[in-house]
Amino acid sequence: APLLPALVIMAGTVLLAYHFEYTDTFPVHIQGFFCYDRAYAKPYPGPEDTSRAPPVLVYSLVTAVPTVLILVGELAAFFCRPWGRQEKTIISGQCCYFIPLLRRIVRFLGVYSFGLFTTTIFANAGQVVTGNQTPHFLSVCRPNYTALGCQLPGPQYITDRGACAGNPALVMAARKAFPSKDAALSAYAVVYTMYVTLVLEVRGSRLAKPSLCLALAAPAVLVGVVRVAEHRNHWADVLAGFLTGTAIAAFLVSPLMASPEMHPKPHSRPPTQGHSLPSSLPAPYSPQHTQAPTQETSQAHAGPTPGTS
Ligand SMILES: *[C@@H]1O[C@H](CO)[C@@H](O)[C@H](O)[C@H]1NC(C)=O
Secondary structure (H helix, E strand, C coil): CCCHHHHHHHHHHHHHHHHHHHHCCCCCCCCEEEEEEEHHHHCCCCHHCCCCCCHHHHHHHHHHHHHHHHHHHHHHHHHHHHCCHHHHHCCCCHHHHHHHHHHHHHHHHHHHHHHHHHHHHHHHHHHHHHHCCCCCHHHHECCCCCCCHHHHHHHCECCCCCEEEHHHHHHHCCCCCCCCHHHHHHHHHHHHHHHHCCCCCCCCCCCCCHHHHHHHHHHHHHHHHHHHHHHCCCHHHHHHHHHHHHHHHHHHHHHHHHHCCCCCCCCCCCCCCCCCCCCCCCCCCCCCHHHHHHHHHHHHHHCCCCCCC
């Protein structure tokens, strides 16, 4: 397995995300502003930690909820899959029986965490490159309108780099708004989790799936609403964040779903299996790709099999 390249790419991604998040390696683009611009003159809502959707909460949710849902979904699909209980008995032993499950879980969670860091990088890069200000920018910038000549007739566009008299750290943070990182991470988590858990065929899951969709999407939308309501972002920032996260999730999930391991070919089934699956659906745990020798069928039939009761 190409594990080493994957690890190297992962390490590089984490390093890049770290540099964006915690260092000044990539300086933010300094955008000018119009005197008294109402779109940027909202009151300062306080530090991010005092938000109703603080970063700690958003980051824990986008990390923990998809991990738990993917684990639960894979285990449920593994033990409650609707097709062929007898199919479980044709595999050779317990070790090979669990390997596809483990491989799927590791791959789904690995790609998920890779995508989290990628989303962080994309959002941070967008913020640094555009330098679009938050709605409360002028409140933390506190420009001296007299000194900048705002009393002159006509709209004055201020590009003076030293125009802001406020706290430099707050001003720098108020220059990073487009796209909203919280919105991007939320959308990424929701779309990835939906894709990966909703294709699983679990018995009695037909009603649960729409509910799960709503339960996942509602908090993500709420994060965006809170960002706008607290004057931390414009609507455009949140929408761009949602688009970024959705695009990255879709981009990462499609090759994952298309890989042969996720779609074992139906024609490789042993002839004893009369039924067939719709080929558009992934058949996650059919034992063919465990390379189980079929001549051991009868032997394994007598042995204990997990999940059968
Ligand atoms: C703003 O600039 C004017 C002119 O340079 C100066 O007289 C005034 O004291 C400044 N105000 C503040 C609050 O710094």
